[in-house]
Amino acid sequence: MNVVAKLSEIGKKVDPVIERYLMKSLSDEFKEVVLHQVRTGGKKIRPALTITCCKAVGGSEEDALPIAAAMELIHNYSLIFDDIIDHGEYRRGKPTVRKLYGDVMAMLAGLHYREAIAEAINDSKNSKVLHELVAKTIKDIIEGERLDILFEQAGRREEYLVKHRKLTVTLSDYLNMVSLKTGALIRASCVAGGIVADASEDEIEILDNYGMSIGIAFQIADDILDIFGEEKRIGKKKGKDIIEHKLGNVVILLSLSYLSNDKRRKLLSILRKDVVSDKDVEVAMELISSTKAKEEAYSLGAKYVKQALKFVRELPPSNDRKLLEELAEFIIYRKF
Amino acid sequence: MNVVAKLSEIGKKVDPVIERYLMKSLSDEFKEVVLHQVRTGGKKIRPALTITCCKAVGGSEEDALPIAAAMELIHNYSLIFDDIIDHGEYRRGKPTVRKLYGDVMAMLAGLHYREAIAEAINDSKNSKVLHELVAKTIKDIIEGERLDILFEQAGRREEYLVKHRKLTVTLSDYLNMVSLKTGALIRASCVAGGIVADASEDEIEILDNYGMSIGIAFQIADDILDIFGEEKRIGKKKGKDIIEHKLGNVVILLSLSYLSNDKRRKLLSILRKDVVSDKDVEVAMELISSTKAKEEAYSLGAKYVKQALKFVRELPPSNDRKLLEELAEFIIYRKF
Numbered sequence: 001m002n003v004v005a006k007l008s009e010i011g012k013k014v015d016p017v018i019e020r021y022l023m024k025s026l027s028d029e030f031k032e033v034v035l036h037q038v039r040t041g042g043k044k045i046r047p048a049l050t051i052t053c054c055k056a057v058g059g060s061e062e063d064a065l066p067i068a069a070a071m072e073l074i075h076n077y078s079l080i081f082d083d084i085i086d087h088g089e090y091r092r093g094k095p096t097v098r099k100l101y102g103d104v105m106a107m108l109a110g111l112h113y114r115e116a117i118a119e120a121i122n123d124s125k126n127s128k129v130l131h132e133l134v135a136k137t138i139k140d141i142i143e144g145e146r147l148d149i150l151f152e153q154a155g156r157r158e159e160y161l162v163k164h165r166k167l168t169v170t171l172s173d174y175l176n177m178v179s180l181k182t183g184a185l186i187r188a189s190c191v192a193g194g195i196v197a198d199a200s201e202d203e204i205e206i207l208d209n210y211g212m213s214i215g216i217a218f219q220i221a222d223d224i225l226d227i228f229g230e231e232k233r234i235g236k237k238k239g240k241d242i243i244e245h246k247l248g249n250v251v252i253l254l255s256l257s258y259l260s261n262d263k264r265r266k267l268l269s270i271l272r273k274d275v276v277s278d279k280d281v282e283v284a285m286e287l288i289s290s291t292k293a294k295e296e297a298y299s300l301g302a303k304y305v306k307q308a309l310k311f312v313r314e315l316p317p318s319n320d321r322k323l324l325e326e327l328a329e330f331i332i333y334r335k336f
Numbered sequence: 337m338n339v340v341a342k343l344s345e346i347g348k349k350v351d352p353v354i355e356r357y358l359m360k361s362l363s364d365e366f367k368e369v370v371l372h373q374v375r376t377g378g379k380k381i382r383p384a385l386t387i388t389c390c391k392a393v394g395g396s397e398e399d400a401l402p403i404a405a406a407m408e409l410i411h412n413y414s415l416i417f418d419d420i421i422d423h424g425e426y427r428r429g430k431p432t433v434r435k436l437y438g439d440v441m442a443m444l445a446g447l448h449y450r451e452a453i454a455e456a457i458n459d460s461k462n463s464k465v466l467h468e469l470v471a472k473t474i475k476d477i478i479e480g481e482r483l484d485i486l487f488e489q490a491g492r493r494e495e496y497l498v499k500h501r502k503l504t505v506t507l508s509d510y511l512n513m514v515s516l517k518t519g520a521l522i523r524a525s526c527v528a529g530g531i532v533a534d535a536s537e538d539e540i541e542i543l544d545n546y547g548m549s550i551g552i553a554f555q556i557a558d559d560i561l562d563i564f565g566e567e568k569r570i571g572k573k574k575g576k577d578i579i580e581h582k583l584g585n586v587v588i589l590l591s592l593s594y595l596s597n598d599k600r601r602k603l604l605s606i607l608r609k610d611v612v613s614d615k616d617v618e619v620a621m622e623l624i625s626s627t628k629a630k631e632e633a634y635s636l637g638a639k640y641v642k643q644a645l646k647f648v649r650e651l652p653p654s655n656d657r658k659l660l661e662e663l664a665e666f667i668i669y670r671k672f
Contacts, residue, residue, distance in 0.1 A: 024475070025472055025475040025476065025479075027479055027482075030482060033496075081443065081447065084443070085440050085443065101494070101496045102494025102495070102497055103494070104421050104485060104494065104497065105482070105494070105496060105497070107417065107421065107443075111417065111450075111474070112478050114450050115471040115472075115478075116471075118454065118470070119468070121467070122464060122467050127464060127467075128458060128463060131454055131457070131463075131467060132455070132458055134454070135451040135454040135455045135458070136361055138447070138450070139362070139451045140361065142447050142448050142451075145444060146363075146441070146444050149440060156438075156440070158438025158439070159438070160369075160436070160437045160441060161438055161440065161441070164365070
């Protein structure tokens with residue numbers, strides 16, 4: 001069985017748990033709005049990590065289920081708000097919550113997710129430690145999202161954002177942003193598995209390091225897919241980050257450092273246009289493709305995967321550890 | 337010392353606690369955005385209830401502080417999103433978070449509040465029970481807000497909202513909506529005080545009943561102030577609920593039942609205008625004032641206050657119980 005099949009196997013187990021917490025204290029009329037987001041599917045990488053990390057340090061799948069569900073809920077919680085913030089219309093090949101029900105209902109549905117998360121944590125072992133972990137993690141995701149928005153070069157009218165926009169972004173700024181926006185939750189998904197397994201401090205640290213490394217690799221892969229992926233497989237518009245004026249995409253960022261002054265100015269001028277046309281995206285893609293940014297991004301991602309493998313191999317060998325190794329490899333070379 | 341002075345006395349104690357949880361894992365740059373909402377002040381009724389209820393059943397103020405702070409944070413969390421949903425520009429006589437920093441930053445700040453709430457709960461006694469209480473309470477607030485929006489008669493363009501709008505609202509629909517939107521948190525503020533005091537089941541039930549009764553009375557008073565209050569004292573535009581097309585205001589709702597068919601149609605037609613002008617508000621006010629809706633609303637509120645007093649007097653007499661009685665009276669006859 002390949003990694004993708006294993007992920008969907010695990011997804012099947014958390015789906016009913018996720019829906020149970022969302023359905024608690026939910027009115028009949030609101031059900032369709034609230035359930036839409038989780039019913040669009042997803043790869044279920046985060047709950048798979050929680051369950052597998054839990055088992056890799058001697059815990060049971062059963063103990064991991066509620067917090068694994070919470071991790072997938074946090075991911076979906078962040079996506080609902082991401083789509084509101086970015087006016088996203090499609091995700092996973094399906095209309096977003098806001099596209100179907102409007103921003104206001106999407107916002108209320110999103111807030112409801114946060115309470116389902118709290119309830120799922122409460123049903124887990126060592127819930128107090130998990131509440132602390134989740135609160136810190138979500139604060140980090142918010143900070144990462146805030147930076148990602150400030151790294152945009154145009155497109156928003158709010159005076160405060162225009163004034164605080166970052167016109168130059170270094171690779172180190174980027175890595176800090178993604179370690180918050182994406183790394184924090186993937187890392188927490190791993191650590192949470194250790195917490196419900198009553199893992200030792202050393203084991204938790206291994207899971208923490210492994211999670212942060214694959215988290216960054218995951219976002220790098222996401223950035224590559226945004227520019228070079230197949231629309232049908234990634235389920236969203238190709239070049240979305242260019243349309244959204246983002247400097248916070250590693251491929252765009254790296255390409256800037258390889259382009260001649262003229263071409264760099266050209267690419268930046270596209271990112272700074274109020275409205276980026278299809279033709280603009282095409283030109284931007286050509287500029288990016290003329291550099292070795294894609295290869296560099298892959299090799300940066302591979303560096304983090306290598307780090308992750310080194311960390312996880314500090315755990316005793318097991319089928320679960322093997323799956324964590326496969327997951328690390330999948331994360332960078334995935335096509336969706 | 338009158339009730340208002342006592343409230344501000346208590347406010348002084350929770351303010352630093354509130355800021356401490358908001359400042360945790362908060363970047364320097366985001367600080368001004370996040371702290372704005374709590375720095376606009378507020379009456380601090382909810383933390384005062386938590387602390388006073390805790391003491392009224394034998395608990396200590398010290399034990400109540402973190403959860404009292406959490407209750408005020410929940411209130412502010414809901415206000416940030418309320419203002420985003422209703423495009424609110426002023427509250428407590430000051431610009432709203434979204435007015436100063438835009439909807440996107442306001443949303444991120446709001447989400448940050450929810451994590452400060454989780455952290456404050458975690459530092460409280462019986463935190464697991466409190467996490468459950470807060471999750472259920474916030475789900476209820478969301479449902480109440482959803483209903484309040486569906487009770488609006490115009491003004492929103494989202495297809496889903498237009499389709500699901502409630503064109504007739506009964507007093508019982510109204511009471512259900514406010515018991516969720518406002519009652520749930522005021523009730524939880526009272527119950528939480530009991531929980532950290534290790535109160536008996538009977539005592540918790542008394543606090544629960546007392547809280548729900550004053551919660552409904554509180555919203556009735558809010559509705560009256562919206563139509564008849566002094567702008568300077570209430571800190572927001574008078575007749576805001578008329579401008580926002582709301583049937584979910586008890587004064588508007590009651591007036592409809594007293595008006596002749598012609599006048600009722602006139603008032604409804606104003607509420608159903610896409611844009612309600614100052615002149616429209618004036619006409620609506622005259623129509624409402626021509627009925628005994630204001631008196632009826634006061635007497636409905638007074639009924640809930642009476643109920644609340646009956647409940648709270650089941651507790652043994654004490655200075656704290658006395659303050660709870662005074663608070664109940666204040667809640668309906670307040671001018672702000």
